[in-house]
Amino acid sequence: MKKYLNIFKATLINELQYISDIVLGFLSFLIKIFIFLQLWNYLYDDPSSLIAGFSKDQMIWYVIMTEMIWYGTRNKTLTNQITDDIKSGSIAYALNKPYSYIIYIITKHFGEISIKFILYLILALVTGFIFVGPIDFNILNLPFIIIIFILSFIINAIIRIIISMLSFFVEDSTPFHWIYDKIIIVLGIIFPIEVFPLFLQPILKFTPIYVVTYGPAKLVIDFSYSSFITILLVQIIYLIMTILLLALIYKKGVRKLNVNGG
Numbered sequence: 001m002k003k004y005l006n007i008f009k010a011t012l013i014n015e016l017q018y019i020s021d022i023v024l025g026f027l028s029f030l031i032k033i034f035i036f037l038q039l040w041n042y043l044y045d046d047p048s049s050l051i052a053g054f055s056k057d058q059m060i061w062y063v064i065m066t067e068m069i070w071y072g073t074r075n076k077t078l079t080n081q082i083t084d085d086i087k088s089g090s091i092a093y094a095l096n097k098p099y100s101y102i103i104y105i106i107t108k109h110f111g112e113i114s115i116k117f118i119l120y121l122i123l124a125l126v127t128g129f130i131f132v133g134p135i136d137f138n139i140l141n142l143p144f145i146i147i148i149f150i151l152s153f154i155i156n157a158i159i160r161i162i163i164s165m166l167s168f169f170v171e172d173s174t175p176f177h178w179i180y181d182k183i184i185i186v187l188g189i190i191f192p193i194e195v196f197p198l199f200l201q202p203i204l205k206f207t208p209i210y211v212v213t214y215g216p217a218k219l220v221i222d223f224s225y226s227s228f229i230t231i232l233l234v235q236i237i238y239l240i241m242t243i244l245l246l247a248l249i250y251k252k253g254v255r256k257l258n259v260n261g262g
Contacts, residue, residue, distance in 0.1 A: 003099055004103055004104070007099075007104060008107050009111070011111025011112055012111045015111065026120075028071075029071050033067060036060070036190065040060050040063075044056040044059075052195045054194065061135050062192050062221050065217035065220050066188065066189040068120045069212070070189055070213070072113065072117035072120035072121065073113050073153055073157075075109060077105060078109055078157055078160035078164060079173075079177050082105060082161060082167070086253070087167060095254065109157055110157075135221060141223045144223075144228050145219045145220060148219055151232070151235040152215060154239065156212045158242040158246055159208055160180070161246060162249060163177050163180060164177070168252070168253030169256070183207070184208070184209060189213060193209070193210065193214050215234070218231070
């Protein structure tokens with residue numbers, strides 16, 4: 001455990017040197033929030049009306065939260081590094097080191113996004129208060145929301161690692177990352193699940209959208225203990241399933257690497 005903590009600290013210290021690069025990404029975040037703000041202002045002719053049970057302020061805060069998750073947790077470790085390690089064969093050297101390659105990647109990922117997410121969280125809160133104003137929020141719900149956020153980050157990281165591990169079997173996993181990204185952006189960021197047609201809502205609740213973006217944002221804007229328990233249970237199921245799938249793909253990939261003389 002100590003070696004992974006050292007990896008996390010080293011990565012975190014290294015990321016502190018690139019805060020200016022993170023700040024430059026704020027512009028894209030703010031532009032998107034401004035666009036969505038205009039969209040919801042247009043859709044809500046009457047500011048007091050509700051769409052799918054959400055007020056205009058809740059809808060805007062939902063987009064701010066999901067965009068924050070999207071921008072604050074993106075990095076190239078889970079995509080480019082794993083794919084490059086597999087394609088170049090350098091993963092064979094990593095397998096011989098005295099630590100788990102998977103845990104090393106996850107630890108490095110969280111070291112890279114910790115500062116980034118905190119900065120985007122601050123920006124999101126400031127943006128929300130300026131454009132919308134505060135929403136009804138009970139500070140006592142915060143521990144439950146933090147649990148859901150942490151699990152969403154872990155699940156998203158595992159899913160991305162699984163996609164990158166496909167490079168063991170296909171030439172390039174980049175197209176699969178592109179598909180995953182677009183699904184999250186189109187279906188998991190712009191609108192909450194309740195806005196979609198009724199026949200589609202149960203399907204979306206079985207997708208990563210529900211546990212990665214919708215769940216955390218939903219609890220921020222409209223917390224209830226029943227929603228928390230439901231989202232938590234689905235996240236636990238997703239966590240178990242993705243861990244098992246990752247273990248299977250990784251085992252088969254390493255075996256393929258050994259057979260090919262990697």
